[in-house]
Amino acid sequence: MRNVPLPRILIIDDLFGRTLRCSRNEQRANLCSRFLLRDCTGDAGTTPSQQIEAPIAEAVFHRGQQPACASVGDTVENDLPGVLNFVREGFRPGGPCWSLALLDLCFYTGDVTKESDGENEGMPAGRGGDDEPQGYFGLQILKVLQREVPDLPVIILSSQPREDVSRAFSRLGGLGFLDRAARESPAQLKDYIFRYGLLPDQEGRLIGRSLALLLALRRARLASRSGKNILIFGERGSGKELLAEYVNRHSAGGPRCPFVKVDAGGLSAELYSSALFGHRKGAFTDARANKVGAIVEADGGDLFLDEIGNMPGAVQLGLLRVLQEREVMPLGGTSADLRKVNVRFLSATNGDLDAAARSGTFRSDILDRLRQEMFCLPPLRDRKEDIVLLAEHYVRRALSHIPGALGRDIEPEALARLLDYDWPGNVRELENCIVSAVAHHPDVEHLQPNHLEIPSHPAKSTKHEVPPQTTQVTFPVGDMSLDDVVTMLDNVDFSRIPREQWAGRIEELETAWARFMARYLKAGLEASRRPAVKNPTGELFLLPALQLLTGNATLKAWQAYDKIKAICQLTPQAEVENTQDPVLGDILARAKRSRRGR
Amino acid sequence: MNASWQRKRIRFNHDWLKNEYLLALGCWQRMLEDSVRDPQSEGRFLTSVLPTWTKRREEAYALVLSFEAEMSPAVLMNRLPLKDVQPETRAWLEPLIRDLWRSRSVVSHHLQETVAAITAVDDGYDQLRAAIGDRTSIEELRSLYDEFARFEGLCQELSRRLGLLPARIIVT
Numbered sequence: 063m064r065n066v067p068l069p070r071i072l073i074i075d076d077l078f079g080r081t082l083r084c085s086r087n088e089q090r091a092n093l094c095s096r097f098l099l100r101d102c103t104g105d106a107g108t109t110p111s112q113q114i115e116a117p118i119a120e121a122v123f124h125r126g127q128q129p130a131c132a133s134v135g136d137t138v139e140n141d142l143p144g145v146l147n148f149v150r151e152g153f154r155p156g157g158p159c160w161s162l163a164l165l166d167l168c169f170y171t172g173d174v175t176k177e178s179d180g181e182n183e184g185m186p187a188g189r190g191g192d193d194e195p196q197g198y199f200g201l202q203i204l205k206v207l208q209r210e211v212p213d214l215p216v217i218i219l220s221s222q223p224r225e226d227v228s229r230a231f232s233r234l235g236g237l238g239f240l241d242r243a244a245r246e247s248p249a250q251l252k253d254y255i256f257r258y259g260l261l262p263d264q265e266g267r268l269i270g271r272s273l274a275l276l277l278a279l280r281r282a283r284l285a286s287r288s289g290k291n292i293l294i295f296g297e298r299g300s301g302k303e304l305l306a307e308y309v310n311r312h313s314a315g316g317p318r319c320p321f322v323k324v325d326a327g328g329l330s331a332e333l334y335s336s337a338l339f340g341h342r343k344g345a346f347t348d349a350r351a352n353k354v355g356a357i358v359e360a361d362g363g364d365l366f367l368d369e370i371g372n373m374p375g376a377v378q379l380g381l382l383r384v385l386q387e388r389e390v391m392p393l394g395g396t397s398a399d400l401r402k403v404n405v406r407f408l409s410a411t412n413g414d415l416d417a418a419a420r421s422g423t424f425r426s427d428i429l430d431r432l433r434q435e436m437f438c439l440p441p442l443r444d445r446k447e448d449i450v451l452l453a454e455h456y457v458r459r460a461l462s463h464i465p466g467a468l469g470r471d472i473e474p475e476a477l478a479r480l481l482d483y484d485w486p487g488n489v490r491e492l493e494n495c496i497v498s499a500v501a502h503h504p505d506v507e508h509l510q511p512n513h514l515e516i517p518s519h520p521a522k523s524t525k526h527e528v529p530p531q532t533t534q535v536t537f538p539v540g541d542m543s544l545d546d547v548v549t550m551l552d553n554v555d556f557s558r559i560p561r562e563q564w565a566g567r568i569e570e571l572e573t574a575w576a577r578f579m580a581r582y583l584k585a586g587l588e589a590s591r592r593p594a595v596k597n598p599t600g601e602l603f604l605l606p607a608l609q610l611l612t613g614n615a616t617l618k619a620w621q622a623y624d625k626i627k628a629i630c631q632l633t634p635q636a637e638v639e640n641t642q643d644p645v646l647g648d649i650l651a652r653a654k655r656s657r658r659g660r
Numbered sequence: 661m662n663a664s665w666q667r668k669r670i671r672f673n674h675d676w677l678k679n680e681y682l683l684a685l686g687c688w689q690r691m692l693e694d695s696v697r698d699p700q701s702e703g704r705f706l707t708s709v710l711p712t713w714t715k716r717r718e719e720a721y722a723l724v725l726s727f728e729a730e731m732s733p734a735v736l737m738n739r740l741p742l743k744d745v746q747p748e749t750r751a752w753l754e755p756l757i758r759d760l761w762r763s764r765s766v767v768s769h770h771l772q773e774t775v776a777a778i779t780a781v782d783d784g785y786d787q788l789r790a791a792i793g794d795r796t797s798i799e800e801l802r803s804l805y806d807e808f809a810r811f812e813g814l815c816q817e818l819s820r821r822l823g824l825l826p827a828r829i830i831v832t
Contacts, residue, residue, distance in 0.1 A: 243686075
């Protein structure tokens with residue numbers, strides 16, 4: 063296991079967070095011992111003599127009040143802006159410092175008297191209302207945190223009665239409650255960190271600390287414990303298989319339970335079935351010996367099905383039986399070969415399986431069973447903060463494969479190039495770029511922009527790989543019916559686009575629409591192409607094609623030409639582009655000539 | 661609400677018992693199991709922290725024994741409008757309210773249980789001290805882990821019992 067930093071939790075608490083002038087904060091030391099936390103606050107209240115054998119987390123304490131270090135005669139006041147600033151400092155989108163926040167409820171305010179200082183150094187005497195549930199400062203903090211940093215997981219840490227505030231903290235987004243004195247609380251905190259904490263992959267296989275990735279990992283851990291079948295959505299090269307392995311490592315059965323993977327890419331239905339279900343000798347021509355299938359190999363663990371959308375229909379039918387009956391029969395087997403299995407299916411796709419189900423290419427009953435849980439792995443362009451870490455990792459790895467290679471770093475200009483590009487091929491594309499740069503320039507110690515083979519214009523994301531639950535367009539249409547296309551266009555919602563994105567875009571949209579219609583027209587025309595003796599690429603049959611597209615069987619030729627012109631000339635720019643297209647250009651020229659002739 | 665009694669309970673149960681004593685006991689057990697080393701705490705625990713119970717036990721008894729006087733509905737006889745009733749009415753009404761409260765409310769039962777919990781902590785403390793004897797080093801005390809855990813359990817129970825007492829005057 064790699065040496066990954068401990069999760070860091072923020073503890074906002076007046077008693078434990080206060081700084082003492084001349085001594086350490088004993089209550090804080092006790093809390094750290096009890097919960098096995100390493101205090102890294104770095105103030106005078108920190109406990110340097112304390113050694114925690116196996117800490118579960120690092121803790122940073124914050125008093126939430128001013129002054130943080132108070133003495134007799136001082137007046138202690140709650141400091142909501144100060145709390146928010148402190149939280150924000152450690153919660154940048156580029157990589158949150160806080161995995162979790164623990165929040166006290168009752169904060170004592172007022173003057174620090176001799177008596178109050180004698181009981182607990184630096185603590186004020188308290189004012190009426192400080193310890194009333196309806197006036198808890200902790201709930202005020204929670205309300206602001208929920209609004210300002212909604213992704214920060216917050217747990218209440220208190221010794222006040224839970225029932226007084228359970229409704230309030232739940233309503234305000236608190237995820238749980240820890241009684242700081244209860245025996246079970248240390249184990250409970252560990253569990254909270256696992257379930258809600260924003261944690262990088264402890265084994266360092268899914269590299270990155272961006273908020274987008276940490277949220278995906280948290281979702282994966284939560285899903286892993288449910289034991290349900292999981293569908294992972296992510297663009298090509300984004301690391302879906304690594305995420306599936308991550309789920310396996312964090313499942314209730316632990317990382318030792320089997321993890322078996324099957325990639326559908328390029329397999330025939332027969333081979334795919336054999337890979338999944340196994341076969342008996344003689345089941346088909348090449349079945350020369352019995353073979354155990356991946357489902358049986360994964361018994362008691364996880365089976366990862368990559369690119370599930372490519373699964374042939376015949377295989378889907380067999381899989382449905384496994385999903386329904388929890389039993390598997392090898393190809394060519396008899397009832398004696400039927401075997402009960404306990405397998406969790408982890409599937410991955412970068413396509414729109416809902417559309418595939420609607421168009422009938424993927425069975426919806428299988429989709430429902432494979433998608434008991436679903437989450438997305440963000441594309442690299444949505445977690446660009448991770449590019450530096452990833453690039454450095456791939457440089458190190460590439461160097462390890464070159465004997466005697468010089469160590470090298472990435473120049474800031476080269477990093478800027480990496481950050482400027484959208485990486486449509488995601489992490490895999492970045493890896494290839496770095497590995498290639500290292501391999502092709504073995505004698506340099508500083509990678510420069512010209513060493514990186516990156517397209518000169520930042521690539522824009524390919525829309526066909528957007529998660530299906532978003533409202534964005536999905537392509538190619540081959541996976542969808544035309545009804546889906548129409549429904550999708552009818553439902554594009556512009557109302558949530560920020561104002562600054564509206565300016566000057568109408569012409570661009572008109573052109574995009576014109577291109578869209580031109581592509582539709584061209585595809586319809588191409589579909590009408592028939593083999594011809596004189597033309598090896600086939601002949602276009604305009605009138606039948608346009609009759610088909612318009613649904614008008616009595617359409618006349620001149621009307622077809624009018625229609626073609628109308629579509630090809632939707633905007634001046636589109637007309638120029640269509641004129642240059644070999645198919646549309648020819649058709650448009652004919653349409654123009656025909657119209658002139660009338 | 662009788663803020664005075666509630667505040668006293670918070671000071672005892674929340675501020676001292678939970679935030680200090682129980683945490684310190686938990687910390688000590690971590691040291692006994694050797695998952696934490698803290699020389700600064702080790703030395704203090706037996707001499708300064710554990711014996712605090714003997715200073716606080718009277719406060720615990722006083723807190724529970726003052727509950728009825730401060731939190732029963734009879735307290736309302738000292739507030740308007742009942743404050744103005746005739747002395748002859750007060751003479752029978754006040755004990756009647758108190759008796760009815762005692763018989764109808766579950767609080768009496770809770771109070772008895774809480775007093776028993778204090779006594780249990782007290783006894784547990786004495787037994788623990790006897791078991792400790794003149795041992796002072798943490799190495800010598802590791803074998804008493806279960807005794808410390810048992811004492812912590814008694815303190816947890818006392819804290820739970822104190823928490824069950826109502827925070828406001830209940831008229832039934």
